[in-house]
Amino acid sequence: MAFEPKPWPRRLRSQEWYSGTSRDTIYHRGWMKNQGHPHDLFDGRPIIGILNTWSDLTPCNGHLRELSEKVKAGIWEAGGFPVEVPVFSASENTFRPTAMMFRNLAALSIEEQMRGQPIDGAVLLVGCDKTTPSLLMAAASTDLPSIVVTGGPMLNGYFRGERVGSGTHLWKFSEAVKAGEMTQEEFLEAEESMSRSSGTCNTMGTASTMASMAEALGMALSGNAAIPAVDSRRRVMAQLSGRRIVQMVKDDLKPSDIMTKEAFENAIRTNGAIGGSTNAVIHLLAIAGRVGIDLGLDDWDRCGRDVATIVNLMPSGKYLMEEFFYAGGLPVVLKRLGEGGQLHRDALTVSGQSIWDEVKDVRNWNEDVILPLEKALTPQGGIAVLKGNLAPSGAVLKPSAASKHLLQHRGRAVVFEDIDDYKAKINDEALDIDETCVMVLKNCGPKGYPGMAEVGNMGLPPKVLRKGITDMVRISDARMSGTAYGTVILHTSPEAAAGGPLAVVRTGDMIEVDVEARRLHLDIPEAELAERLAAWKPSHERPESGYAWLHQEHVQGADTGADLDFLKGCRGSPVGKDAH
Ligand code: FES
Numbered sequence: 390m391a392f393e394p395k396p397w398p399r400r401l402r403s404q405e406w407y408s409g410t411s412r413d414t415i416y417h418r419g420w421m422k423n424q425g426h427p428h429d430l431f432d433g434r435p436i437i438g439i440l441n442t443w444s445d446l447t448p449c450n451g452h453l454r455e456l457s458e459k460v461k462a463g464i465w466e467a468g469g470f471p472v473e474v475p476v477f478s479a480s481e482n483t484f485r486p487t488a489m490m491f492r493n494l495a496a497l498s499i500e501e502q503m504r505g506q507p508i509d510g511a512v513l514l515v516g517c518d519k520t521t522p523s524l525l526m527a528a529a530s531t532d533l534p535s536i537v538v539t540g541g542p543m544l545n546g547y548f549r550g551e552r553v554g555s556g557t558h559l560w561k562f563s564e565a566v567k568a569g570e571m572t573q574e575e576f577l578e579a580e581e582s583m584s585r586s587s588g589t590c591n592t593m594g595t596a597s598t599m600a601s602m603a604e605a606l607g608m609a610l611s612g613n614a615a616i617p618a619v620d621s622r623r624r625v626m627a628q629l630s631g632r633r634i635v636q637m638v639k640d641d642l643k644p645s646d647i648m649t650k651e652a653f654e655n656a657i658r659t660n661g662a663i664g665g666s667t668n669a670v671i672h673l674l675a676i677a678g679r680v681g682i683d684l685g686l687d688d689w690d691r692c693g694r695d696v697a698t699i700v701n702l703m704p705s706g707k708y709l710m711e712e713f714f715y716a717g718g719l720p721v722v723l724k725r726l727g728e729g730g731q732l733h734r735d736a737l738t739v740s741g742q743s744i745w746d747e748v749k750d751v752r753n754w755n756e757d758v759i760l761p762l763e764k765a766l767t768p769q770g771g772i773a774v775l776k777g778n779l780a781p782s783g784a785v786l787k788p789s790a791a792s793k794h795l796l797q798h799r800g801r802a803v804v805f806e807d808i809d810d811y812k813a814k815i816n817d818e819a820l821d822i823d824e825t826c827v828m829v830l831k832n833c834g835p836k837g838y839p840g841m842a843e844v845g846n847m848g849l850p851p852k853v854l855r856k857g858i859t860d861m862v863r864i865s866d867a868r869m870s871g872t873a874y875g876t877v878i879l880h881t882s883p884e885a886a887a888g889g890p891l892a893v894v895r896t897g898d899m900i901e902v903d904v905e906a907r908r909l910h911l912d913i914p915e916a917e918l919a920e921r922l923a924a925w926k927p928s929h930e931r932p933e934s935g936y937a938w939l940h941q942e943h944v945q946g947a948d949t950g951a952d953l954d955f956l957k958g959c960r961g962s963p964v965g966k967d968a969h
Contacts, residue, residue, distance in 0.1 A: 439460050447480035447520070449480070460628065464631040468635060478495075489842065491519065509533070510638035516596060535644055536739045538609070538613065541616050542591045543555065543588035543589065554590075555594060556871075557874070562576050592704055593705070597702075602665070606653070612720055660693065686785070689771065699762065701760055713759070721759050771788075773904050790877075791876040792876050795861070806832065807830075807831060829900070884946065
């Protein structure tokens with residue numbers, strides 16, 4: 390934490406547009422004045438871009454225009470000049486084929502919006518799953534001072550007296566309908582209870598996980614992750630963040646000062662403690678790649694292995710984000726990690742303080758929500774990285790969401806060549822499958838789907854569900870929603886569409902999973918595996934133009950974060966030539 394603030398005042402990049410008496414300056418400044426800005430606003434004060442992912446079609450972020458008013462208030466108060474900039478909003482529940490395909494496109498467009506416009510710092514106004522990583526990736530690549538403000542989770546849902554967790558209960562209810570335990574009418578009635586306020590998913594799904602990752606990385610003010618969207622303290626957080634970014638610009642406190650290797654290790658351990666989404670693996674690897682930090686799947690296994698999951702939230706546990714906030718939220722978890730020697734206490738945060746200084750005095754107000762170590766949901770909650778001849782570059786599994794009795798398993802593969810094949814076969818009573826089998830789904834990785842959809846937690850066949858069985862081993866190159874659960878092995882790399890071993894698994898092959906030994910093995914002779922791989926040919930058509938083509942040509946494997954190869958790294962924020 391050896392950060393030295395730069396002297397202030399000094400000339401900022403926005404002055405390349407607005408300072409002086411040249412024709413170009415008068416052109417830039419004059420246009421801005423049509424919004425009623427007085428001349429002295431262009432006197433060299435920090436101009437802060439509020440990068441707003443609001444969209445009517447990203448309902449999780451639907452309240453961000455109101456929240457941005459509080460950010461603006463904070464920026465004005467601190468002597469800055471706020472400018473609100475709408476940016477690409479990749480909604481998890483709307484975009485097809487999958488929002489993940491557009492995370493990199495969003496990051497690319499936002500990076501250029503930051504670099505090409507007269508801003509000195511940015512407030513990243515985010516919420517829904519992909520919005521947080523895409524803006525963090527852009528901020529990392531420009532390295533302009535930036536602070537995350539999250540929209541916050543929804544209030545608890547309730548259906549017939551029971552908590553309803555976003556996504557988690559969608560899977561539960563839909564399986565219950567298939568098993569004949571719930572009627573379609575009841576399912577429709579439950580729909581009304583699922584999203585009862587503004588905000589993001591209220592489980593420890595990907596949105597809450599990524600909000601927690603931003604806070605653990607030090608990129609948000611302490612406490613940002615858990616405050617419900619509609620709580621007045623969310624608006625206070627927005628205003629305080631607006632004040633803070635102005636000082637960050639004056640100090641020149643940049644993402645590269647904050648997102649160090651230690652910060653990523655803090656985030657990985659935090660993910661284990663909160664029982665966070667497997668999607669955090671891909672996003673953190675991609676963000677690290679933008680800052681130039683050497684982070685790999687092995688770091689996930691090494692750092693997360695001995696971290697106990699102590700946050701009792703769905704999908705791993707019982708409660709929702711609202712209760713997490715009342716219990717004290719992420720600062721309590723970070724304090725617990727710090728006390729247990731599992732936090733780099735000196736890691737710098739956007740506040741200018743160390744992460745430990747931010748959390749050392751907090752208290753846990755509900756030990757049933759943030760559990761004592763001896764009552765942890767699982768003593769080893771980090772993401773397990775499995776390797777073997779079926780996943781030479783790795784695959785991931787979330788032990789806290791898996792069934793203990795399946796963590797060591799040998800079973801017969803039942804293969805689905807792609808998601809359409811799965812949908813066509815899964816409800817067929819003649820499908821030769823039982824609960825001891827291993828469901829294998831191919832061609833759903835970054836290139837295969839394309840975009841790596843959240844389909845890895847394939848629903849079980851109805852005939853298995855009717856026996857009361859709720860989990861089976863599932864393996865794919867897909868992702869899984871952070872709100873989902875089960876013994877689901879994901880991100881298998883290299884993916885099938887890139888000719889990885891997953892591509893040549895056949896129904897009837899035996900597969901061995903040993904999570905403790907971190908092993909994923911296709912039990913066929915090595916010579917036969919080599920023969921099958923040599924004979925493999927891509928089975929799916931490739932797009933010939935447009936972004937889909939660009940994505941498929943350049944997307945990297947899940948094991949390195951699935952970024953586009955030409956977007957890795959920090960390109961800074963040099964001010965380009967003036968065209969006028
Ligand atoms: Fe947007 Fe969950 S779908 S936050």
